[in-house]
Amino acid sequence: MSDEVGDVGPVELREQTLGVIAALLEAGLFVVGDLGPSGFEPWRLEPEAAVARIRTEWDVPEAPLHAGDACWLQITDKGQALARSLVDEAE
Incomplete structure (x- = not known):
């Protein structure tokens, strides 16, 4: 698979993720x-x-993965503060 992470296979892409x-x-x-x-x-x-x-949930790296198949992530207050500071720095 060739994309933003380079030319990697599905197993390596899963491990990077x-x-x-x-x-x-x-x-x-x-x-x-x-x-x-x-x-x-x-x-x-x-x-x-x-x-x-x-x-374990993402047991077949080659299969398409859709939102919510393995989990959901929710940003924390700490994560939001960091994101805001990065945006502020970029401006």
Whole structure:
């Protein structure tokens, strides 16, 4: 697959994506969960366990992945503050 991350196969692309998700979770910029009847429902898992669960849910790297197939991510207040500061710096 050739795209913004270079020419990588589906397994490597999945692992790169999981690495980014792990970094976002560990930094407290996002939380992972599902959408349920009450809206976003965070998983009560440490980042490492959450990434392992996503890897299990995303079990066929070659198959198309659609929004919500493996998880949902929700930005935290800390993540929003960082995003705003980056936008402000760019302006």
